[in-house]
Amino acid sequence: MKFSDKVVYQIYPKSFYDSNGDGLGDIRGIIGKLDYIASLGVDYIWSTPFFVSPMNDNGYDVANYREIDPRFGTMADVEELIAEADKRGLGLMFDMVFNHTSTAHEWFQQALKGEKKYLDYYIFKDGTADKPPTNWASKFGGNAWEYVEHLGKWYLHLFDVTQADLNWENPEVREELKEVLRFWKNKGVKGFRFDVVNLISKPAEFVDDTQGDGRRFYTDGRHVHEFLKELVCDSGIEDMITVGEMSSTTLDNCIRYSNPDEDELSMVFNFHHLKVDYKDGDKWSLMPADIPALKKLFETWQVGMSNGGGWNAVFWCNHDQPRAVSRFGDDENYHSESAKMLAAAIHFMRGTPYIYQGEELGMTNAKYTSIEQYRDVESLNYYKILLGQGKSETEALKIIGERSRDNGRTPMHWSAEKYAGFSSVEPWLSSPENFTSFNVEAEERDENSVLNFYRQIVRLRKHKKIISDGMIDFFERENPNVLAYRRTLDDASLIVLCNFRNVDSSLDEKILADYFAQGYKKILGNYDGFAERLRPFEVIVLEK
Numbered sequence: 001m002k003f004s005d006k007v008v009y010q011i012y013p014k015s016f017y018d019s020n021g022d023g024l025g026d027i028r029g030i031i032g033k034l035d036y037i038a039s040l041g042v043d044y045i046w047s048t049p050f051f052v053s054p055m056n057d058n059g060y061d062v063a064n065y066r067e068i069d070p071r072f073g074t075m076a077d078v079e080e081l082i083a084e085a086d087k088r089g090l091g092l093m094f095d096m097v098f099n100h101t102s103t104a105h106e107w108f109q110q111a112l113k114g115e116k117k118y119l120d121y122y123i124f125k126d127g128t129a130d131k132p133p134t135n136w137a138s139k140f141g142g143n144a145w146e147y148v149e150h151l152g153k154w155y156l157h158l159f160d161v162t163q164a165d166l167n168w169e170n171p172e173v174r175e176e177l178k179e180v181l182r183f184w185k186n187k188g189v190k191g192f193r194f195d196v197v198n199l200i201s202k203p204a205e206f207v208d209d210t211q212g213d214g215r216r217f218y219t220d221g222r223h224v225h226e227f228l229k230e231l232v233c234d235s236g237i238e239d240m241i242t243v244g245e246m247s248s249t250t251l252d253n254c255i256r257y258s259n260p261d262e263d264e265l266s267m268v269f270n271f272h273h274l275k276v277d278y279k280d281g282d283k284w285s286l287m288p289a290d291i292p293a294l295k296k297l298f299e300t301w302q303v304g305m306s307n308g309g310g311w312n313a314v315f316w317c318n319h320d321q322p323r324a325v326s327r328f329g330d331d332e333n334y335h336s337e338s339a340k341m342l343a344a345a346i347h348f349m350r351g352t353p354y355i356y357q358g359e360e361l362g363m364t365n366a367k368y369t370s371i372e373q374y375r376d377v378e379s380l381n382y383y384k385i386l387l388g389q390g391k392s393e394t395e396a397l398k399i400i401g402e403r404s405r406d407n408g409r410t411p412m413h414w415s416a417e418k419y420a421g422f423s424s425v426e427p428w429l430s431s432p433e434n435f436t437s438f439n440v441e442a443e444e445r446d447e448n449s450v451l452n453f454y455r456q457i458v459r460l461r462k463h464k465k466i467i468s469d470g471m472i473d474f475f476e477r478e479n480p481n482v483l484a485y486r487r488t489l490d491d492a493s494l495i496v497l498c499n500f501r502n503v504d505s506s507l508d509e510k511i512l513a514d515y516f517a518q519g520y521k522k523i524l525g526n527y528d529g530f531a532e533r534l535r536p537f538e539v540i541v542l543e544k
């Protein structure tokens with residue numbers, strides 16, 4: 001609950017601001033934009049990793065947890081970033097990728113030399129080249145095991161082949177990771193985000209999964225809660241803000257991860273609401289977002305976490321997700337309406353909101369027309385897999401176009417100048433053409449911009465305890481178009497109505513008239529006044 005009135009801003013440094021004209025964002029670029037971030041009213045900055053890395057997965061393949069990759073800057077830059085952020089009341093949260101290391105990490109390199117101590121840092125299994133230990137799938141495509149000929153052993157990689165899973169059963173590994181946390185805490189870092197941290201505890205036996213891709217054996221695994229308590233308590237970060245990224249998790253586990261009595265994490269990300277447009281649960285099969293399912297998931301998690309004493313991180317966007325306004329809104333015809341509605345839909349919920357860079361501008365998907373424009377390892381792998389399944393290039397490109405993680409990684413739109421004001425040279429990833437309309441400079445000038453709407457909702461959380469601490473319940477539950485919920489605290493109550501369609505939608509109950517009769521007032525909306533029915537992507541927030 002300590003973080004209920006806080007808001008976190010997420011930065012993907014490679015795409016935030018390029019200070020030295022090499023086409024890549026960097027740490028000094030973040031320092032230069034701290035005043036902008038502070039102007040949003042947020043409290044923390046979570047930055048995705050900038051540690052030494054071969055960058056096969058854009059820094060989620062860490063080769064040294066205590067050194068800064070020269071492409072991003074130096075340790076002195078990071079120290080300055082922490083200090084300058086602190087002056088503006090902003091705390092830094094660093095991204096700890098502790099499920100795996102890069103195969104370029106010294107530990108793995110020692111393991112490859114056959115060093116017993118370091119072989120035991122990873123999950124190696126004896127075997128022959130023709131048969132991987134299990135049939136588990138890597139989350140980036142293909143089998144999850146890689147054979148090392150000269151050792152006669154396979155190692156596990158749930159992600160890319162250059163991301164080897166650490167062996168958390170080994171207490172020495174756990175000590176190493178605690179040291180990393182202490183190191184950054186001593187540098188003045190105020191919190192941590194833990195990458196895919198519910199995958200760290202692997203089973204005692206490694207067997208084939210006859211029903212799935214193996215995830216049921218290691219997701220929320222047998223020792224995960226113990227390991228997290230130990231990690232957090234022994235490294236003295238209990239009072240800091242911590243968020244765990246939970247892959248394919250359950251409500252019960254998330255309550256345990258984030259209930260303060262358990263001494264694990266302050267809050268959790270879950271992704272169930274971001275799969276409502278996956279046909280049959282498959283990210284690579286398209287279907288329109290199922291709004292009734294989305295509503296149900298919000299209700300289950302909001303009410304369930306609240307009842308169990310857990311705490312949600314609430315979010316639409318991050319560096320792994322397509323842009324929400326393109327996905328759940330209408331980025332052509334109702335750009336600003338839908339971007340604002342989506343913002344309000346989650347910022348009034350119970351949880352700590354996260355804003356991902358550019359979301360506050362309504363940045364859209366990349367809208368690329370050729371596979372050459374993509375950079376992400378997952379997109380490139382799946383493009384080949386889709387072609388292999390017999391899809392045409394056009395079909396495969398359409399799927400990648402909607403699902404690629406690069407949608408969320410295009411450079412930040414600072415202005416309408418060349419390269420969106422991100423860099424003086426051609427950036428590592430290109431921007432959608434609409435940067436000329438949706439950018440910081442233009443939106444600063446327009447009081448009705450998406451940017452200024454974000455500022456307004458962040459401010460409201462700071463001023464109204466009902467938003468940070470109120471209870472929540474949902475109504476209009478059978479309404480196929482409108483998400484409706486109520487927050488309550490003592491005698492006060494707040495109503496949020498969101499139309500998720502690009503057409504007018506009516507409410508089942510005679511809500512609006514009744515509420516006005518009860519003395520409710522509109523405190524926020526994305527249209528003027530009222531209409532009989534909610535207009536396309538309309539949001540109305542009422543308070544009494």
Ligand code: GLC
Nearest residue numbers: 057060097159195196319320
């Ligand atoms: C998380 C990160 C993602 C990364 C993966 C493997 O899901 O957010 O970007 O590829 O973990 O580290």
